[in-house]
Amino acid sequence: MKTNKILKYTTIGSAAAVILMMAAATIVEKLYGTENAFRHFYHSPVFIALWAVTSISGVLLMIRRKTIKKPATFFLHIAFVLILAGAFLTLLTGKSGSMYLRRGETSANWSSDQGFRQKLPFKLTLKDFSIEYYPGTKDPSDYISKVVVSDTNTEYTISMNNILKHGGYRFYQTSYDSDLNGSVFSVSHDPWGVSVTYTGYIMLLLSMIGFFFQKNSGFRTALKARSEGFSKPVRTVLLVLNILLFGYLTFVIGRNWYRSGHGPFVGTYSVMMLMAWLVTVAMALLRKRLPIIQPLGFVLAGFSILVASLSFSDPEANLMPVLRSPFLSVHVLCMMVSYTLFGLVALIGVVGLIKRDNETRSMLRDMSLSILYPAVFMLTTGTFIGAVWANISWGNYWGWDPKETWALITMLVYAAMLHSSTVSRFAKPRFFHAYAIIAFLTVLITYFGVNFLLGGMHSYA
Template sequence: EGSVSMNHIYTYRNYRFYQSTYDADKKGSTLSIAYDPYGIALTYTGYAFLLLSFILFFFDKHSYFRKLLNHPALKKITVCILLSTSVITMFGASVPPSLPKETANEFGKLYVYYNDRICPLQTLAKEFTTKLYGKSNYKGLTPEQVLTGWLFFYEQWKQEPMILIKDKEVQKLLGAKGKYVRLADFAGSTGYKLEQISPSDMNAKTTRAIEEANEKFSLASMLCTGNLLKIYPYFDKNNAQPIWYSLTDDLPVSMPHEQWAFIRYSMNLIAEKVAHQAYNEVRILLDKTKKYQQKEARSFLPSDTRFGAEMLYNRMNFTRPLAMFSLTIGILSFFLYCWKMAKQRNSSKKQNSILLAMLGIVFIYLMILIGLRGFISGHLPMSNGYETMQLMSVCAILLTFLLYRKFEAAISFGYILCGLTLLVSMFGESNPSVTQLMPVLSSPLLSIHVVTIMLSYSLLAFVMLNGITAIILRYTRTDCHEQIIRLQIISHIILYPAVFLMAAGIFIGAIWANVSWGRYWGWDPKEVWALITMLVYAAALHPASLSSFRRPMFFHWFAVIAFLSVLVTYFGVNFIMGGMHSYA
């Protein structure tokens, strides 16, 4: 006899039993079986020798890597890097009715059962607003004011052009004048508009956009009817933990009448007080509701520390302004460095110290955010696109502090990479669920795998930015051959640990897959493209056999173009190809 669960293999006489799936009623389980008495030990030994060879390579005095480190060109001046973008548009308009900020904040302090966990209502308010509008604030109103506005002033809010629809075809179908539509636009005189569209009239992209629009419509409808607000716990002796109800749910027959009446009518009473603007009485009723939650749910509620940490995280999470700040500083410092280089002037140590100090503050802020998110969720925050991009921002800053003494342009690189990765993380922030991990992701191997791959991507991004710098120099100046060679040497040095980390990350992922599913490789799109990326960059580590890589400009163009494989591996798979590794 033995027990089997995800990441917990049962072994018997070299047969390995894995949990593959389980029945919908959770009363039965499907197992996969593997028999490989010698292969696993042999494979893991190979992985260990590979890792050892990576480490020993960096200590080999005769390796090409050590020759590059001692190259005379590195003892001369330094260089820099690149790039780009983004504009924030701000506009004002009439503000719909809402609760005073202080009263709305009291709503945010209630507990709610949301996304399979108990969290502050503030979290639901923030994700509700972000889901509908794409941002966590609307016309200067806090998320709590937006959520309570929809709840208590539905007729006015359904006329607000607040629901973000990106697809132009869906905008036309709803009769919208722009990308923001009203909830009222979803329903015509003959019923719900999008339900009347024949699937044969739509392409795949429009179908997905309609599904997203439907989801937003349903979310707003669920809130307005009260279904979304599961804020009333009820502890029954027949259940191991309390069940959370909304005011419209069917309540158990065994529930005492007083409790039943409180759940059914307390929110109606609050709505009545809101209508009369008796906000002090609203706060008293909210306080009674929270005391009821604490009495009924007892030890099943998150600790006060974790609850407070989540509220602090919700208030602190300013990814957008931080991304714009980092990008702006990075681009300005890059152009300033290029100007000084063109004028043959040395960089100011004081200026670099200020830039590094500000980058250090950004690093501390991001580490606090990541720490809070990990504490709230109960696992290392590396399980989705939003979290991995935050991690990559931290990796970029760490690499900046490691490289800037030898490579002054790394300061600009660090700011730009940090800004770009935070900008990308905002795509994930449009649906930023902070949930418990599914069992397969509850493995320390996941954390090691993600950190290793993200470090590799960060180093490859530095190589790409280095290449862009060299290309800019090549086509703007005639006396920069020495600097272009220096950039090539720096890129080549960075490329070795980048490729080795990617290889190590792939093999760590293979061990994780073997522990979870009994196979090392599944030809999933992410796995295939990670392998392609590793092979593409590995070519550049063989300049002795591939003479083209000894030419500086060929190498730099290669570094820029090869980064497309990284973009496909991360974004192409996540947002287009799908697969079990997709974060989209």
Template structure:
């Protein structure tokens, strides 16, 4: 059960990948489709992507297509033959083209249902054992509620058309108030409370996580600016500026916490059960780690804000849908709150250690005779902070993996089965345990080696969280999505990190102040 306010946004994200078109909100678009669906048949609303073969079949040259673009002169569906062929394929034999074709076909079907009103299941059937709600069209159903649905949709459609012309929505709103009373009277068994409905609408409007992505990004640039200012202009008074910035970080963290709590309250479960939710949760644990361990360091807070903003920006990508979905049966357990919170939460701590390591290497590149003492002090301080965050992350991932074994025994009847996720969780534990114990190994005791290892150690976290979910098969597939091809910029980032590491090594070797 969800408000139409949420449904309209989900429909737009599915078919258009955005929640608005030309200044029209999702609610306005859905109502306009309901009142005058034909007016939308030629609007370029369905997201296509860049696959040339699909564009050629539809005879369009843009990334968006209209509803009418999918049908020929005689009303024949242009993709019908290809879609049937792809559905007949074994899922493992479907490539990028086939998967993209099915997504586009799904978007077309959703748009068709939005035009017909069949998605608007807003009429409850009185005394129904399954608490069924129906929409306008219910073929073969001649019940009282079916007639109620037909009468309401016809009356509301006419009232809405008149209101669009006269800008007087009194009659349309009166019909909605009557519908609300009917829903309360006949569907109260599963109707969400007004408090929960208002909370969900507030969460939709506030759009807290997208706003925080920009907020954290601005803070990250500000912290980096003052970090380098403290190195090259050490006499600059930054105490007041620091107090303002740390206050803003805490306010952002509070807003982040409120957003997670609202999502928990609305969904009725812990908000870290799918790809999108785990991303916003990891961003939260990153900020938490920063507030706990780096609150007295410009460099540490810069790393915190860089990582938190990056994770939230990734969560906004099109392949991660913020829709609140039901849990798969095996996740309906209190272990979801305990095990997954520790595992996913640890990633924020470990990632923060890697970002701090990267900033330390960049600082080493800027070592000069004039600032080498200050750089050494800052790098040493941030390395200690990194060690604390990694230690916290290692404890969390270790305990989470141990408790995951207990959950696995309850769910699958065995504690450990060398599943891909289990194996890579163990690899992560071993790698980070080695990183924390490197200081007792000769030739591996320096700050440079430690910071480089924290960066490349992050590869195990990425593989555990992302690679296993999207590229390997196994029992831990709950947060998965359609495998996205590895972007080329990943290779560029790795190459840049290697270059930064080499430059930092040459610079620290030249000045011999950082081991």
């Protein structure tokens, strides 16, 4: 028992330290630049050691507790260890940089991110470069380079979200010359890291799916909770209002989708309207099992619509070329579903603190848990789908961009709530509800804080 206690506090302490370091790193990056953030935080020996300690102590604790008897739970955690191992391999063995070619030029030389000259085992020739535009506009829809690989004498097309893979190297369209006669490609060579990381992603997805079917899982236990319903007239009024709001939002989103030619996945206005729409869907699906969701849902939907109305983003603007990817819709949809559910959990937390009797608080805690499990899993899925998309788009599945970092922080903060067997305080309803309210601050920072304060590649305000 003493060993278990040591492992438990070691895991909790190191994970908390990782979260604090990541939060501090995003602030340092904003104030002092990306190089300082990477040197003092993300690539520092202390940061790497903390991740290692968290992983090792966590796995040892699971082994001692015989978590293997719950295969989905066990392999879900092992998947995270694999993902971290893949990231470490990328750090040790991966190379990245850039290659510049003029039209008709043949070369095997490229420069690493550290400024060192590197040589490919083959040569590339730039045959042509062109820009495609949205019809009737001067907005670029794609940047296209045509290259020939020397060892096979084969012509390939490199464009946004369409990379060239050859000889263990990957090439991505990054930039171009103003005279349209030159191209800049990002180059990535990561023979081990990506494979291990992707194996972790697949194991994670399968484990999360299996978890919902696992006997006596926390999710199944929480689902047994029942809450008191409203009178029939009140239920009818709430349902009618729900349907009307759903219809209105569907019309607005559909109209903008038709006019712009893309879904509501970019820009504050579009994403907030999508979130409001998702709230109405959640209200309709959960109204019988969790009646309290409907009144709280109207509050969250109203807030989302208010934020959308205050936004200056154009829902009908053309997408940047890098955003023209099928991964965009899946990634954003998963993230916004999770944010929506986290918002509902926070509102239930407010109600839980207002209520005086412990029985009601306990019931509300179980209700929150039944929402929290799919919320955390959707956030996890969305985050790692985004990582796959990033790897396809610019050759780096994790770049410690502020939005990525805060999404990971949010994931870890909320995942803690699912570990009441390890952190016993989460079994106490009052603490659970208070934590749920405070935890929602990480969601607000991830979306609004990054978009309007911290900046980065994801700051599509």
